[in-house]
Every structure is written in C-alpha cells, then in structure tokens.
Amino acid sequence: MLSKKCKYAIHALVYLAEHYDQGPVQIEEIAKKQHIPHKFLEAILLELRHAEILESKKGKGGGYFLVKKPSEVNLMQVMRLIDGPIALLPCVSLNFYDRCEECKNEKTCGIRDSLTIVRDETLRVLEQSTLARILRREKQLAQK
Amino acid sequence: MLSKKCKYAIHALVYLAEHYDQGPVQIEEIAKKQHIPHKFLEAILLELRHAEILESKKGKGGGYFLVKKPSEVNLMQVMRLIDGPIALLPCVSLNFYDRCEECKNEKTCGIRDSLTIVRDETLRVLEQSTLARILRREKQLAQK
DNA sequence: TAAAAGCCTACTAAATCAATAGATTATAAA
DNA sequence: TTTATAATCTATTGATTTAGTAGGCTTTTA
Secondary structure (H helix, E strand, O other), rough: OOOOHHHHHHHHHHHHOOOEEEEOOOOHHHHHHHHHOOHHHHHHHHHHHHHHOOEEEEEOOOOEEEEEOOHHHHHHHHHHHHOOOOOOOOHHHHOOOOOOOOOOOOHOOOHHHHHHHHHHHHHHHHHHEEEEHHHHHHHHHHOO | OOOHHHHHHHHHHHHHHHHHOOOEOOHHHHHHOOOOOOHHHHHHHHHHHHOOOOOEEOOOOEEEEEOOOOHOOOOHHHHHHOOOOOOOOHHHOOOOOOOOOOOOOOOOOOHHHHHHOOOOOOOHHHHHEEEHHHHHHHHHHHOO
16 A cells, blocks of 8 residues: 555645646645645655655745656656555565565566566556646546 | 565465365474464464465364365455555555545546556456466476 | 464564654745 | 745654564364
8 A cells, every 4th residue: 555645745746737837836735735734745745856856946935846747757656756666575676676585486486476467567557647647537537 | 565474475375275185284384484483474374264265273283274276365365364455545445445535526536546447457467366376387487 | 191283362672654843944025 | 134935954753563472272183
C-alpha cells in the first residue's frame, strides 16, 4: 500500500496540474482543498521541489508550481520518490535492488520470476498514468 | 513491498509443494533449509493452517503439509492472508475496501481509476502464480 | 511414559509512519 | 525601509507495524 505521504503527494500534484501555468499556488490552499495537514504537506512539496518536479517562490504571492508539464509527470516517478521501490521484493527491484539472502540461486528462483512480471506490468501502467492523463480521465468520468 | 513474513510464507509453501504427498515436514527442517527463524516460521505456518492451506500433525513424526494441491494455492491468496490488501490504496481494494477521506467524489477520481488498472493487472498475474507454476518455472530455469 | 513436535500467550526492540513545533530566510508591497 | 507573507530548515514526538523471542502447554507416538 502507498503511504499517506505518497497519496498526499499525488493529490497535491494533480491539484497543481489543474492550475498549471496559472502562477504559484500556496501550500495553505492545497492543504485546505485536498485535506492535507499543512506542515506535512510542506515537507512533501519540498521533496518534490528537490526532485525538480516543482518549483517554489517565497514571500507574498509565492507558492508552488509545476516545472514539468503535466504530461511529463507520472505516478511511477512520484511513488519511487516518496515510497521507494515499486517491486514487491528488493531482489526484483530495478531502482532499489538488494540481493535476496534466502535464495540459493537468484537466477532460478520461481518466486522472483513471478514477481518480475508483476513489476513490469505495474511499471507499465504507472508510467502511463501521467498527471495530464489523470485530469483527462477525471473530466471524462465527470461527464457521464 | 512484501513483509519478510510474507516472503517466508511463500518460501515455506514452495518448499512444502516440493514435498507434496510425502507426509509431514517438520518446522525445523523448513526453517533450516529456507533460512527462516524457527519461532517466526511457527507463527506463519499456524496462520496458513488456520486459512486451511496447510494441515499439521502433532507428536513424533509430525509436521506440516499442504491440504490443497500446489496448483490450487497462488500468491494472491498468500499475500492477502499475510500482508492484507494488494491494491495500492484502500479505496481501490476489493477485499479490504475503505473509503477515501480526501476524495470529494470517488466515482470521478482519476487516481483511483489508474490504480484500479494496476490492481487488476497485479491480481491477474498473482492469481496465475500457483505453487505448481513456481516449481515448474524453477525447473525450467535450472535446465538452461 | 517420555520424547518429539506443534500450539498458544505474552512480550519486546527497532523501524517506520504521520505528523507537530518553532525558529529562520526570502520576497513583495506599503 | 519596514512589515506582512510564505516558503525553508531542524528537531522532536506519539502511534503503529515489523520482526522477531521466551516459555510453558498440549497432543501424539514409539
């Protein structure tokens, strides 16, 4: 399961994608609209800024805004950044690989083989899930 | 990520599938062969017994054995049992559903929509990953 | 009847999660 | 140039989960 932090991050990003190219949005506004604790959100947005997904402006009229286009930010990036590995075991992870102590032979491990398929399918879907796509889908669903 | 407990459970089950129809296997044997702490494994196997995947025999010559066929036990069942939800958010879970406090409208949530696809793909693969299939795959990989 | 082997209850140390507090720094407008 | 605004940084904290451990109890079979 995703951590609350990661869920908050996604909601905040979708909100900022809705306000793309409309100038900075204050933490407080996002916090209120998305029901996220202000101080917690502060830390999350800072992390997204360090990852160069967001940028910020201080002082009056300041706030956060997307530096990447909504079509260039996807859930795979965000989840890896906030929660770490997407694979179900470290020995199956692409970005956070760690060898499996139990396995005698990683090459012939049947569990690993199954979980590699899960990983690849998951990555494929998450990579396609851009902020732009999420917004588009929301509008589609709202019309019905 | 899966918990260690869940990883241990899967390894133990694969081991028992290898010894299917060969009488009870003692906890100690599985613990040693799979490098799992004895007492921890005890608790895990008990849980699998309560879920009617395993059965046990007490006393000398006792131990654990599969009651289901290796082709009837899959990773979806085991993961749900040990780690709970497979979906990435509670509001997307089939077996552990919990409503999302942040969303105004769950029906039109674009995040939910993406994660529902991830869930379905993951379930599809995990359900196909039976103990029988894992064993078969290990033999295949070993031959190469 | 004694040894073997699983069963059950309780406890604990360490890590992670979900925040909160408070002081600091940068910016813009008055 | 001051003041209000808003992000930044450091640090601490309580709750929960994870990954076990300890120890006695019960059942079975040789």
